[in-house]
């Protein structure tokens with residue numbers, strides 16, 4: 001399977017196509033899975049703006065299915081459209097059989113690549129032996145991967161950290177088990193499970209993983225890969241084959257195409273106020289379609305500021321947006337902010353707001 005990008009560029013050392021098993025990505029800038037954020041509406045926007053080689057769903061818990069509630073949740077989490085492909089879907093769990101069953105269901109739902117979560121650091125994950133807790137159990141990672149590979153025809157990737165904590169840096173054991181049992185790609189969030197997002201990434205740990213696994217297995221760098229300088233460092237210091245971007249893509253839907261431009265000698269794109277407003281309106285329509293008006297309005301509260309990041313007054317706008325309760329509120333708040341901007345009534349410095357932590361999303 002091969003997927004062209006809507007913004008073709010000349011491949012170079014940093015930006016180039018990459019294969020994950022039988023799936024050929026047009027470029028190596030990947031959207032990170034983010035619970036509570038990377039739903040179909042958000043992913044479509046990322047694809048429409050361009051520059052993103054692979055989108056990812058939110059994680060799907062391997063808890064078995066059957067009840068109406070579980071079926072509905074699975075349907076919402078995995079809903080996808082042909083124009084966003086290729087798409088990765090992620091399994092969150094620790095029981096090989098349940099993870100295998102979930103992988104099978106994800107393939108049936110349209111996944112091109114299936115990913116295992118070995119990185120989620122929230123308390124619930126640690127207590128239940130899932131997410132980053134799996135970094136303490138390399139052999140269990142091997143068992144899960146083996147079961148998932150046997151259950152699906154889709155390539156299996158493992159998204160991991162450098163270790164559970166600084167005292168338990170098990171990335172090499174986990175990488176070895178994953179690949180020995182059939183994983184065809186790794187994504188390494190180059191921090192351990194207790195490091196907050198503000199802690200600089202450790203590219204030497206990433207480099208060790210890159211050296212360990214065969215060159216045919218792409219190793220993607222994750223963790224603050226949001227500037228051209230960070231990407232160059234991940235390539236030059238650690239040999240990364242691609243870059244997965246999370247929070248920064250939320251704060252800036254144009255990030256992928258701008259990183260691509262910067263790394264290939266192209267020109268950065270600066271969306272105007274009218275374009276930001278139009279894309280925000282499109283995102284809102286997609287969210288309402290996905291969740292219905294009542295829930296959709298609440299879901300939209302956390303996205304609105306994405307489209308205003310870097311503009312003056314965005315903090316206040318974000319605050320106003322957190323209170324919208326209807327379509328009419330949405331229209332009023334957007335009109336008031338963008339209208340004031342267009343009339344030059346909002347003065348002051350450019351303001352940036354960012355998602356802070358995994359805790360900003362929904363718990364699994």
Ligand SMILES: Cc1cc2nc3c(=O)[nH]c(=O)nc-3n(C[C@H](O)[C@H](O)[C@H](O)COP(=O)(O)O)c2cc1C
Pocket residue numbers: 032033034035036037058059090117118119120159189197222223224225244245246247248355356357358359360361362
């Ligand atoms: C709100 C939120 C939700 C997240 N949900 C997931 C998830 O479902 N699966 C996963 O593997 N990682 C999840 N992550 C981690 C990101 O995929 C990524 O590894 C992390 O944010 C570091 O990348 P960044 O610095 O580019 O944001 C989440 C992160 C955030 C901020």
